[in-house]
Amino acid sequence: MKLPRWFHRFGSPPYVYALAGTLGPWIGGIAVVLIAAGTFGGLVLAPPDYLQGDSFRIIYIHVPSAYISMMAYVILAVAAAIGFIWHLKLAHAVAVSIAPIGASFTFLALATGAIWGKPTWGTFWQWTDPRMMFELLLLFLYLGYMALRAAFEDRDKADRVSAILGVVGVVNVPIIHYSVIWWNSLHQGPTISRLDGPTITMDMLAPLLIMIVGFTFCFAWLLLSRLQGEIVEREYAARWLRELVGESR
Amino acid sequence: MVDIFLTIMGRDLKLAYRRWSEFANPLLFFVIVASLFPLALSPGQALLQSIGTGVLWVAALLSSLLALEGLFRGDFEDGSMEQILLSPAPFGTVVIAKIAAHWIVSGIPLIVLVPVVALSFQLPGEALATLAAALLLATPTLSVLSAIGAALTVSLKSGGSIIGLLILPLCSPMLIFGTRATDMAANGEPVAAPLYLLAALAVFAISLGPLAVAAALRVGLE
Numbered sequence: 001m002k003l004p005r006w007f008h009r010f011g012s013p014p015y016v017y018a019l020a021g022t023l024g025p026w027i028g029g030i031a032v033v034l035i036a037a038g039t040f041g042g043l044v045l046a047p048p049d050y051l052q053g054d055s056f057r058i059i060y061i062h063v064p065s066a067y068i069s070m071m072a073y074v075i076l077a078v079a080a081a082i083g084f085i086w087h088l089k090l091a092h093a094v095a096v097s098i099a100p101i102g103a104s105f106t107f108l109a110l111a112t113g114a115i116w117g118k119p120t121w122g123t124f125w126q127w128t129d130p131r132m133m134f135e136l137l138l139l140f141l142y143l144g145y146m147a148l149r150a151a152f153e154d155r156d157k158a159d160r161v162s163a164i165l166g167v168v169g170v171v172n173v174p175i176i177h178y179s180v181i182w183w184n185s186l187h188q189g190p191t192i193s194r195l196d197g198p199t200i201t202m203d204m205l206a207p208l209l210i211m212i213v214g215f216t217f218c219f220a221w222l223l224l225s226r227l228q229g230e231i232v233e234r235e236y237a238a239r240w241l242r243e244l245v246g247e248s249r
Numbered sequence: 250m251v252d253i254f255l256t257i258m259g260r261d262l263k264l265a266y267r268r269w270s271e272f273a274n275p276l277l278f279f280v281i282v283a284s285l286f287p288l289a290l291s292p293g294q295a296l297l298q299s300i301g302t303g304v305l306w307v308a309a310l311l312s313s314l315l316a317l318e319g320l321f322r323g324d325f326e327d328g329s330m331e332q333i334l335l336s337p338a339p340f341g342t343v344v345i346a347k348i349a350a351h352w353i354v355s356g357i358p359l360i361v362l363v364p365v366v367a368l369s370f371q372l373p374g375e376a377l378a379t380l381a382a383a384l385l386l387a388t389p390t391l392s393v394l395s396a397i398g399a400a401l402t403v404s405l406k407s408g409g410s411i412i413g414l415l416i417l418p419l420c421s422p423m424l425i426f427g428t429r430a431t432d433m434a435a436n437g438e439p440v441a442a443p444l445y446l447l448a449a450l451a452v453f454a455i456s457l458g459p460l461a462v463a464a465a466l467r468v469g470l471e
Contacts, residue, residue, distance in 0.1 A: 179422035
């Protein structure tokens with residue numbers, strides 16, 4: 001199959017660096033607007049829950065970050081696999097840039113879950129909750145990935161070895177997910193993605209969806225700026241970078 | 250291919266036999282950890298009986314971490330791994346043979362030893378057979394995951410501390426179904442479901458795991 005010409009540009013650090021620089025502020029702007037709108041909708045417009053009162057409003061942080069935490073790991077693994085198979089250094093750079101962001105969102109999901117758990121279940125931490133357990137294991141997967149990378153001095157080797165770990169991890173993520181769900185269940189069932197339609201009212205749902213999209217943009221924004229940093233770190237001796245720095249001086 | 254498999258496995262078994270203490274130590278470690286729990290907890294029999302299964306599985310998991318460092322390191326450091334990779338033998342077969350040998354010297358002893366120690370935790374007799382069956386199905390997966398961890402860290406000077414971080418989260422499904430099967434057997438419930446799931450995990454790990462191990466070893470040898 002013949003690849004379209006524009007495709008090759010994504011293997012070129014200067015092009016991607018410039019592209020990330022151009023797209024970053026736009027994506028960041030959209031993220032700020034959406035998150036602001038979602039926050040306003042979630043905190044002010046949405047009615048309080050009949051059972052949980054106002055404490056349910058933490059859902060507007062909790063669900064988007066849990067979603068990003070899983071999506072980020074999949075993107076990490078796909079980028080790592082692309083880098084491993086086609087020896088594409090930029091794909092490795094993407095995977096590396098994602099790891100700390102994904103770990104942070106995982107932590108955020110856990111922390112908001114714990115804060116939400118206190119008034120709702122009466123405890124910060126519930127060892128018997130499968131989805132909390134899953135998020136915790138996901139956090140360990142991220143930390144393992146970062147620890148493995150940090151253990152290698154040679155960047156090329158770190159890229160390739162951690163790529164294998166990423167792929168092994170993403171194959172295991174669904175297995176871990178389902179095994180902890182079958183293990184025990186205390187967490188409430190899914191509310192949005194149900195076959196018979198959502199069981200949450202539109203006033204509450206709309207800000208949540210806005211937040212999810214906003215968090216996705218925010219993730220992309222963070223990723224692009226980290227990617228720029230990663231490219232600079234990898235290409236610090238390259239001529240294009242020196243010229244770029246020289247020009248802007 | 251079968252020849253290569255048997256040759257490599259025979260060689261690894263012979264090496265293990267000559268350095269048997271390396272593989273006996275993890276088993277000893279398992280027994281010691283399992284016997285520390287009753288000391289650390291209040292000496293009530295009911296409590297020990299209720300947590301026994303989990304303690305045994307976790308102790309077995311931790312002890313297997315000790316054995317896995319040596320899985321590829323010796324061959325890697327004396328250069329024989331490089332020679333094997335350069336030989337026309339299919340590398341995947343070699344990897345499977347090495348994992349099989351590792352399972353024989355570290356997995357099978359656990360299958361025998363864990364139910365014996367379980368007896369001291371007053372696990373009911375019916376549960377012991379299930380425990381052995383669950384271990385028989387879980388230890389191959391454990392060996393494959395250990396091999397992945399060992400292969401990823403083989404070119405590091407000391408991979409020991411990091412392997413646990415890589416491997417243990419991946420072991421959680423095995424731990425869940427293994428303990429669930431044992432607990433259900435102790436309560437007299439049918440145990441087919443968790444055992445099937447353990448078997449599925451084993452088939453999955455054995456068929457795909459060696460590919461990851463082979464890829465990681467190749468990178469390590471670069």
